[in-house]
Amino acid sequence: MTALPDIRPGATLGIVGGGQLGRMIALAAANYGLRVHVFAPDADSPAFDVSAERTVAAYDDVEALARFAASVDVVTYEFENIPARAAEALAAKAPLHPNAAALATTQDRLTEKRFINDLGIETAPFRAVDTTEDLARALAEIGRPAVLKTRRFGYDGKGQRMIRAEGEADAAAIDPATILAEFEGAPCILEGFVPFEAEVSVVAARGVDGAFAAYDPCANEHRNHILAVTRVPAPGIAPQTEAAAIGIARRIAEALDYVGVLAVEMFLVPQADGPARVVVNEIAPRVHNSGHWTIEGATTSQFAQHVRAVCGWPLGDSARVGGMAVEMHNLIGGDVDDWAAILGRPGAQLHLYGKGESRPGRKMGHVTQFVQKS
Amino acid sequence: MTALPDIRPGATLGIVGGGQLGRMIALAAANYGLRVHVFAPDADSPAFDVSAERTVAAYDDVEALARFAASVDVVTYEFENIPARAAEALAAKAPLHPNAAALATTQDRLTEKRFINDLGIETAPFRAVDTTEDLARALAEIGRPAVLKTRRFGYDGKGQRMIRAEGEADAAAIDPATILAEFEGAPCILEGFVPFEAEVSVVAARGVDGAFAAYDPCANEHRNHILAVTRVPAPGIAPQTEAAAIGIARRIAEALDYVGVLAVEMFLVPQADGPARVVVNEIAPRVHNSGHWTIEGATTSQFAQHVRAVCGWPLGDSARVGGMAVEMHNLIGGDVDDWAAILGRPGAQLHLYGKGESRPGRKMGHVTQFVQKS
Structure with a gap:
């Protein structure tokens, strides 16, 4: 015993x-x-x-x-x-839990991407950008379109600037010095474009004893850089791609000696021959918006799973309840004004976060619904 | 609108x-x-x-x-x-919500049973007992076995005394004056025996607008007068009996102009010809232990449903998730010491109530599990 x-x-x-x-x-x-x-x-x-x-x-x-x-x-x-x-x-x-190293690795986009590449896992191409010369060289090497991001403290599209492809509107106006000035000297990273067909995430947990349990990869739809809809199972995802995505999350969790729930956001890039290629976008060392569907949709919610993991308890079953397909819709800003109508919608599960004021872009709640047998 | x-x-x-x-x-x-x-x-x-x-x-x-x-x-x-x-x-x-009349009616066993009978709904036979003469007469009229109970403040078998049938061990020792002395002058009720084959309850909600939503009737197994196991659907229950049980709960809720979740405990009495007869045991004007399975087992839990009702919101869907059968086991007293083993049991959903000390008979938590397609 x-x-x-x-x-x-x-x-x-x-x-x-x-x-x-x-x-x-x-x-x-x-x-x-x-x-x-x-x-x-x-x-x-x-x-x-x-x-x-x-x-x-x-x-x-x-x-x-x-x-x-x-x-x-x-x-x-x-x-x-x-x-x-x-x-x-x-x-x-x-x-x-999770440990300080997981924090240090994931709170800096440059450190995070190097860590992922060191595991032999693909990311978007990237370059560190501290000076105008860095940015000019990075654009020359990576090409356009590309995204300039602060290395730290970005979320939901904040601290980001799109740099358009040559030939697009306003593309001619791009000047590295002007662009970098917007970032007020913050250390940056330029990330190249990934021609993805879908964004998915793997929400998974690792226990103190090294046990690992992943939820089914889910497909995420963003609007204005903010998660809008999560669907699980990810529509049309190949079994090999699912397995590859979960394997990547596991290697990341193990390399970080991670304890708790983490989310790995990924791009699926279509391949001419065979299943889609998995490119990691970023790691969230915490429970994640794309895992909210697990409250009703999985035997153990991501929140219960996280508590189990950080307490050193056995991980729970991460299977979908009854094998059913689930959709989660975020309530952003004024979306929450529909709360009474949502309460009256058969099968809709409303969650509100107790935030006083609804501001544009603020996550006020979410709605989960079983959709059909998968 | x-x-x-x-x-x-x-x-x-x-x-x-x-x-x-x-x-x-x-x-x-x-x-x-x-x-x-x-x-x-x-x-x-x-x-x-x-x-x-x-x-x-x-x-x-x-x-x-x-x-x-x-x-x-x-x-x-x-x-x-x-x-x-x-x-x-x-x-x-x-x-x-629920209103003061619902409290007044249900917190006194005598008032409650008269209210139920006035609706044309059957209860166990009963007599008010305030004096030794009352008890002697009630025993003569109702027969034995019977149970003497305080009219108020009883729960989980507290404030009750079984009076055995003639011919059973100790039955000869029964003396009305001695028995009533145990109750220290509290107003009592003598309840006759109901030859039931099963105990079921209907947990249901009524909204401010009169909307009504019942969960499927569940079968309850008691040990030492405390609920031990709830199973839903109730094994072997006939559709007509289910409908009758839900209809009774609805008439009670409407007669009380009830708002919120209530539970009606019932006995099923086998009949020689046709489905079992429904005899009401008691009404709980609140969420109920036999509805704990709804947290995972129903689209809307009894707690969410109660909140919806008392806030004047539309009632939620009370259907079982995926039509699955569910079992709820209470963790009484030392049962809770098994918490770590329960956490490791596939599919078991552990709930603990944050009570410091586990005493015999104290409800410390419960475990819910889907069992199979019904």
Whole structure:
């Protein structure tokens, strides 16, 4: 008989970050009889409303982070832009899952892409860009169209600028110095274009014991750089491509000695002969919007799975419930005004995040629905 | 186009009672973007850990109840033993669902049974018992075996005494004066024996607009007077019996002008010719242990359905997910020590209530599992 895990029901899970992801982790933790302590800088954080303990402090308040970590049994987080010093302060006082190395690797687009390529996994072509000369050379080498991005702190299309292909409207106006000036000296990366036919993600978990459980790869549709719809299974995906995508997520998780749920966003590039090629876009070292369908659609939700993993508990079954196909639609900004109509739609599962104000581009909730047998 | 409900996401739901039922209502409310304020007398109440606001005060503290109700948009409760004065204090300051009449009718076994019979619905035979003479006469009229119960405040077999049939062991020792002395003057009811083949319950919801939605009737297995296992669909139940059981729940809900989820416990009595006869045992004016399977097993859980109803929102779909059969097993007392093994069991859905100490007979959690296509 194996020993019981150190973290038992009744223990306290610390969550850094108070948005909807932290809130849904907190709800899953409560369902397992855990207490939750949320650390977030904003007193209005949605996750506070469902947590037993709350700390309002800045992410760079190292003393507050240390006190927080000392008061809980294990720490996790809902977003990857935690400063390295904060991660150190947390890890000094409590087990931190996923680990600080996963944070450091994934919060910098350049470090992340080098790490992925070092595993023999393909990414978009890229070059580091710090100066006007770097950008000119990178454009010459990678070609256009391309996207210039800040290396750190970007999300949902923020900190990005498209550079059009030659011959497109405004393409002639492109001047490296002007473009780089928009980024105000932030270290950047230029990423080349990937001619993809679909965007998919693999949401998966790795346990303390190395166990690995992936959800079925899902297809993601973005609007204005923000996830709009997730469909699972991914329509038309070949079994070999599914297996390749899951294998890539597993190699990444193992290389990071990862504990918890992660998401790997990928492009599928059509090939003349054979199944699509898988190109990794980015890694999210956390639960992920493209995994929200698992709340109803999988035997174990990504939030429950994350709690199991970070507590050192056995991973749960990641199979789709009854083998059914599922769709998840985000409610962005004013979409949420339809809440009453959605409540009346047969089979629609409404989730709202308790955010006061709906602003354009703000994720206010989501709707999940079983669609048919796959 | 109909008007939007008065209670909108972002509003505050007040819940009287801080046990596992209040906790699971709070989790469902959070999922709809509602804030939750829990009122309970015990500072260690499990529901506090998942609520935005907490009031620790006694159920007869009328001033605290009034302040609580004035601070929320709608009030509901997790248990039926709320004093009438408390219900009045709540209803004076906020909409109270289910209403005070539902509480008054169901918190007294005598009033409840008379109400049910007045609807033309069968119960066990019963007599009011206040004196030794009442008990002697009731035993003579109803016969033995029978059960003497306090009219109020009983649950899980507390406040009950079996009176054996003549000829059984100890039956000769039965003396009305001795028996009644055990009840210390509490008003009682003697209930006759019902020769049932199965215990079922109908968990159902009624909306502000009179809409009604029932879950499939489920079969309940008790051990030591405490619910142990719920199975849905009820094994072997005839379609006519299912329809009759649901019809009874609907008549009861309508007669009480009920808003929210209620459970009606019933006995099925075999008949020589035709389907089983339905005899009502009792009404619970609240979410119910025999509806816990709906968290995974139904499109809308009983907790989500209750929140929808008390907020004046449209009722959700009560169908079983994928038409699958479901079993729910309670974790009573030391059963909860198996939590780690249950986490490792494929398909088992563990729910723990965050109660500190496991005592014999205490409900610590439950486990739900899909069993097969029905």
